[in-house]
Amino acid sequence: MAHLQELEALTKALSGLGIDEKSLISILGKSDPARRTTFRQRSTHFFIEDERSFERWDDHRINLLRLEFVRFENALVLWAMHPWERDARLVHEALTLVPQSYRVILEIACTRSSEELLGARKAYHSLYDHSIEEDVAIHVTGSERKLLVALVSAYRYEGPKVSEDAAKSEAKLIAKAIKNGDKKNPIDDDEVIRILTTRSKPHLKAIYKHYKEVSGKNINEDIEAADFILKETAECLCNPHAYFSKVVDEAIRNDADHNTKKALTRVIVTRADVDLKEIKEEYNSLYGVPLTQKIDDNANGNYKDLLLALMTRD
Amino acid sequence: MATLVVPQNVSVVEDAENLRKAFEGWGTNEKVIISVLAHRNAAQRKQIRLAYWDLYQEDLVKRLESEIKGDFERAVYRWILDPEDRDAVLANVALKKSSDYHVIVEIACVRSSEELLAVRRAYHARYKHSLEEDVAVHTTGDIRKLLLGLVTAFRYEGAEVNSRLAKSEADILHDAIKDKKINHDEVIRILTTRSKTQLMATFNSFKDSQGTSITKVLLGETADNEYKRLLRIAIRCINEPIKYYEKVLRNAFKKFGNDEDAITRVIVTRAEKDLQLIKELYYSRNSVPLDQAVAKETSGDYKDFLLALLGKQD
Numbered sequence: 001m002a003h004l005q006e007l008e009a010l011t012k013a014l015s016g017l018g019i020d021e022k023s024l025i026s027i028l029g030k031s032d033p034a035r036r037t038t039f040r041q042r043s044t045h046f047f048i049e050d051e052r053s054f055e056r057w058d059d060h061r062i063n064l065l066r067l068e069f070v071r072f073e074n075a076l077v078l079w080a081m082h083p084w085e086r087d088a089r090l091v092h093e094a095l096t097l098v099p100q101s102y103r104v105i106l107e108i109a110c111t112r113s114s115e116e117l118l119g120a121r122k123a124y125h126s127l128y129d130h131s132i133e134e135d136v137a138i139h140v141t142g143s144e145r146k147l148l149v150a151l152v153s154a155y156r157y158e159g160p161k162v163s164e165d166a167a168k169s170e171a172k173l174i175a176k177a178i179k180n181g182d183k184k185n186p187i188d189d190d191e192v193i194r195i196l197t198t199r200s201k202p203h204l205k206a207i208y209k210h211y212k213e214v215s216g217k218n219i220n221e222d223i224e225a226a227d228f229i230l231k232e233t234a235e236c237l238c239n240p241h242a243y244f245s246k247v248v249d250e251a252i253r254n255d256a257d258h259n260t261k262k263a264l265t266r267v268i269v270t271r272a273d274v275d276l277k278e279i280k281e282e283y284n285s286l287y288g289v290p291l292t293q294k295i296d297d298n299a300n301g302n303y304k305d306l307l308l309a310l311m312t313r314d
Numbered sequence: 315m316a317t318l319v320v321p322q323n324v325s326v327v328e329d330a331e332n333l334r335k336a337f338e339g340w341g342t343n344e345k346v347i348i349s350v351l352a353h354r355n356a357a358q359r360k361q362i363r364l365a366y367w368d369l370y371q372e373d374l375v376k377r378l379e380s381e382i383k384g385d386f387e388r389a390v391y392r393w394i395l396d397p398e399d400r401d402a403v404l405a406n407v408a409l410k411k412s413s414d415y416h417v418i419v420e421i422a423c424v425r426s427s428e429e430l431l432a433v434r435r436a437y438h439a440r441y442k443h444s445l446e447e448d449v450a451v452h453t454t455g456d457i458r459k460l461l462l463g464l465v466t467a468f469r470y471e472g473a474e475v476n477s478r479l480a481k482s483e484a485d486i487l488h489d490a491i492k493d494k495k496i497n498h499d500e501v502i503r504i505l506t507t508r509s510k511t512q513l514m515a516t517f518n519s520f521k522d523s524q525g526t527s528i529t530k531v532l533l534g535e536t537a538d539n540e541y542k543r544l545l546r547i548a549i550r551c552i553n554e555p556i557k558y559y560e561k562v563l564r565n566a567f568k569k570f571g572n573d574e575d576a577i578t579r580v581i582v583t584r585a586e587k588d589l590q591l592i593k594e595l596y597y598s599r600n601s602v603p604l605d606q607a608v609a610k611e612t613s614g615d616y617k618d619f620l621l622a623l624l625g626k627q628d
Contacts, residue, residue: 118431121468131470134507145499149507153466154446155434161442166451190458198447198462 018071018303072303075265087120095139109151110236150197157200171210241282252298272310315590317625330366342381344615352622385616389578398432409452422464423551456497456541463506470509480515560595585623
């Protein structure tokens with residue numbers, strides 16, 4: 001019976017995000033050869049029956065496991081980094097993975113304050129001897145290029161002053177562009193790009209408010225069907241807590257791929273000193289489960305402990 | 315190399331007091347204004363404004379605006395502002411009043427990355443909008459694409475040059491010109507994101523392979539329009555700013571009635587930078603010292619002020 005429990009514990013220690021180092025040491029570390037053989041024979045997702053009568057590690061699983069072992073290290077290194085260097089490295093890494101990683105570039109460009117984004121651009125100079133906009137322009141192609149280059153280059157006004165008239169007329173412009181979405185992609189529309197990449201965040205919030213009056217629906221309902229990049233840009237700019245909650249939830253799901261999983265570390269580490277509290281609240285209201293509990297259930301070992309430590313400070 | 319002449323010992327309190335005396339009584343003693351302000355650098359001018367405020371609870375700039383008039387007033391007003399604030403004002407005037415977009419190109423291309431950043435910050439403070447926001451609202455199409463890219467750039471400032479890249483991007487530029495597609499996204503990408511040293515290498519590579527400079531080739535290309543004019547100015551400002559400014563001055567004097575805006579702008583914005591080099595180039599190209607041209611074409615206090623900035627000592 002104890003064997004079965006141990007087997008279950010081992011399986012859990014090696015699944016999910018991160019690795020439960022302690023359990024592995026106390027169970028596997030203390031095991032005799034017979035126990036280990038049982039472990040190999042029963043863990044058919046990790047070991048395959050070799051034709052020469054032994055249980056062999058599945059190479060693919062080893063590679064996946066390596067990523068989990070390193071998840072704690074990556075999180076810690078990212079956590080200790082200066083926020084500017086963090087953002088610069090994240091963008092640089094994302095550029096090697098485009099187009100699946102557009103979201104990361106978008107996220108950083110839209111959710112950071114003007115000064116934080118500036119800092120990231122400076123750090124990028126130091127780290128890579130190029131400007132961020134130079135590299136984004138070279139690696140991103142298509143309609144997304146115009147949008148992303150403009151987003152990373154923005155230095156938005158951060159005061160509260162908003163021109164309601166301009167906001168109203170720009171809401172109409174955006175509504176029209178979205179309505180014509182099947183004929184022309186809104187992110188190809190110069191005016192949509194102008195508005196999203198140069199207006200201040202308070203101004204954009206005013207636009208969203210007027211949008212409902214102009215089109216009858218909330219902007220997020222109308223954009224649902226549109227290009228995901230447009231949707232995420234709009235959300236990052238004006239409802240970052242909901243955006244972060246969704247991204248984190250996707251990362252924790254069982255079917256998440258490698259890149260999607262990385263978002264958990266990225267979001268918790270980059271927002272821990274900023275608005276993690278608000279993200280936790282939003283997550284709870286969106287999904288009915290506290291984020292800390294979700295992480296407790298789905299992450300392991302040092303990785304889990306680090307994340308929970310970041311989330312339960314103060 | 316600057317032309318500004320500043321005395322060894324400066325007392326900003328004395329300066330503030332002398333300026334106050336110059337305002338008192340009937341009329342204004344312009345000579346004092348010139349002898350003080352035209353011989354103080356940016357840091358000193360800022361301190362004089364602070365000292366004046368401390369002593370008299372009055373804004374020196376506002377007082378000056380009410381005491382002097384015309385070209386003289388415009389020149390002194392521009393001169394007394396902090397350089398980045400000055401550029402913000404020049405950009406705003408260009409956008410909202412004169413539509414002299416080349417002023418914006420000058421500011422974006424001649425200033426260093428940090429200086430341009432400071433201008434963007436000053437613009438926030440003064441106009442409660444971002445510079446890019448206002449540029450985007452006041453321009454359209456290709457001009458908007460070019461200007462936005464130029465004002466939002468935060469170019470890498472290192473000396474590294476990738477010669478292979480310079481050659482390939484020179485080819486891209488050449489093909490775009492040949493295909494009459496100078497508004498192509500690639501042209502804009504290269505000009506608005508690459509570092510200045512990289513761009514100069516690119517322009518050199520262009521000249522090596524084509525035998526003529528890119529600006530000359532652009533001239534010959536058909537369709538003279540505002541976009542092409544601004545494109546050439548951007549290239550010239552990045553590549554040879556001294557030659558560019560010399561030409562601006564030469565043209566300013568030729569114009570019927572003179573272009574005081576241009577004369578003031580060049581002298582005021584470059585007096586603490588490279589006006590000496592511009593002077594030397596002017597003399598070698600026109601066989602007439604710049605001082606002499608200014609003395610011939612301008613008059614009164616405006617003339618005296620400009621000459622003082624050009625290095626004339628009383």
